[in-house]
Amino acid sequence: MQLSKLALGAAVALVGLLPVSSHAADKIKVTDITGRQVEVKAPVEKVILGEGRQMYFVATLDTDQPFKRVVGWRDDLQKADLDGYKDYLAKYPQIDKIPTFGGFKEGTFDVEQAVSLKPDVILLNIEAKTATDDAKLIEKLAKIDIPVVFVDFREKPFENTDASMRLIGKLFGKEARAEEFIAFRKQQIDLVTDRLAKANPTKPVVMVERAAGYSDDCCMSFGNENFGKFVEVAGGQNLAAKIIPGTFGVVNPEQIIAANPDQVIVTGSNWELYVPGGAWVGVGSGADKAKARDKLAALMKRPAYTGVKAVQNKQVHAVWHQFYNSPYQFIAIQAMAKWLHPDLFKDIDPEQTMKALYDRFLPVPYKTGYWVSLTDKE
Known part of the structure; x- marks a missing residue:
């Protein structure tokens, strides 16, 4: 179902229901993968994942309680990775009750539902940016104090993976954990590239x-x-x-x-x-x-x-x-x-x-x- 003007108007009207921070220090300014500067209340306590498979990086940072911040997510993890979804479901049966969304890219994201969940941030993959720009959803969400941050592990993963992990680490207050993962990733890639460089x-x-x-x-x-x-x-x-x-x-x-x-x-x-x-x-x-x-x-x-x-x-x-x-x-x-x-x-x-x-x-x-x-x- 496509977003209607009525739904968007109702969502904007709900801005008064959202808590607004009275302390500027509660917010940090981050630069996302598209180069946008975004103010976000951090560490974020409530996050909507624009793609369910973003749990792959969320779980590396919030390993002890991977779903503690997730108040909504796109409904793709179960469909795209059924075996992985079942692994998480077995340990965290509450995940089948997390509200699900359609995609920004398909124009099926429910803004009213997002407002009701009062997220501190919505994380989107970079491939959704064209659709969100066309619908001016970022501006509409900004009016109701819901910031959007773009990450990328798909379009240019070698260019953007480390930057995306650092960005999410900063939002989650898990900078050290993000750096630990980045170092592990580099070490494992270097095992391949260093040897190839020598052997040619x-x-x-x-x-x-x-x-x-x-x-x-x-x-x-x-x-x-x-x-x-x-x-x-x-x-x-x-x-x-x-x-x-x-x-x-x-x-x-x-x-x-x-x-x-x-x-x-x-x-x-x-x-x-x-x-x-x-x-x-x-x-x-x-x-x-x-x-x-x-x-x-x-x-x-x-x-x-x-x-x-x-x-x-x-x-x-x-x-x-x-x-x-x-x-x-x-x-x-x-x-x-x-x-x-x-x-x-x-x-x-x-x-x-x-x-x-x-x-x-x-x-x-x-x-x-x-x-x-x-x-x-x-």
């Missing part, structure tokens, strides 16, 4: 298919950012880098066959609530790897991969899609580096790195299943 190995050509099997279309991929950038950092050549000008785009089956990639990596997740019984590869927390491997093998029978080296040599892998939209990208980079250069990284164990991430920063237990390869054994 040949870079295999890699086709990354985004959300393979989610629909019948083939083949969504990444340009020079996100998983495309992960490939480069892990010591490969991204097949789509010269085909897709931005972060996201499409590679034609003929282009894949002509490029004859050395490796194929597809992204997947448990999308049963999006596409029931779909051809997608359900990797993620606690995934059935044998089933995931079978579905991965089936995807390689599509015309786009006919006769390519990667399929003939079984250099085909699936990796958790949500690495593309979380601060955990370094895990995917280690896994990819090990696939692309197994001898160079034979002592690197991304599984142990993922477990360390959970042990140090996340409140739920780690379960294996975030990636699979055609060559994996039972």
Whole structure:
């Protein structure tokens, strides 16, 4: 349902119901990822998450009580990462009672509901900015003393992940915790980049298919950012880098066959609530790897991969899609580096790195299943 002028007008009329700080010192000024300067009452006590998957970074900061500030969130975590959602639901059953919202990008965000929850801030992903600008929602929310702050882990994660974590750390009063995570992330990426810089190995050509099997279309991929950038950092050549000008785009089956990639990596997740019984590869927390491997093998029978080296040599892998939209990208980079250069990284164990991430920063237990390869054994 689209936002109506009546709903917005009613929301603005409710401004008098919101508490206004009488002390200027209660507010801090932050610069968000878009360069906007925003005043926010901090540490924030109530936050609305513009995307449910923002829990990936919230949980790294508020590890002991990850939902203590969350008064509302978008309804995507359960749909996009059903296995991860179930992990959190098992430990925090109250989360199914948190009010949910539609998306800013789709124009279904309920301003009246947001006002009633009295948030100190709304956190939005940068991809929602065009829609919010078009609807002038930021200005309308500002009139009712609800600031909006933009973060980014998706459009340009290598440029914006650390800055986003520092920004949220400042808002939450968890600056030290944010720096601890940033240092851990850098350390794990450096294990890959430092070794590659010294060895300077040949870079295999890699086709990354985004959300393979989610629909019948083939083949969504990444340009020079996100998983495309992960490939480069892990010591490969991204097949789509010269085909897709931005972060996201499409590679034609003929282009894949002509490029004859050395490796194929597809992204997947448990999308049963999006596409029931779909051809997608359900990797993620606690995934059935044998089933995931079978579905991965089936995807390689599509015309786009006919006769390519990667399929003939079984250099085909699936990796958790949500690495593309979380601060955990370094895990995917280690896994990819090990696939692309197994001898160079034979002592690197991304599984142990993922477990360390959970042990140090996340409140739920780690379960294996975030990636699979055609060559994996039972």
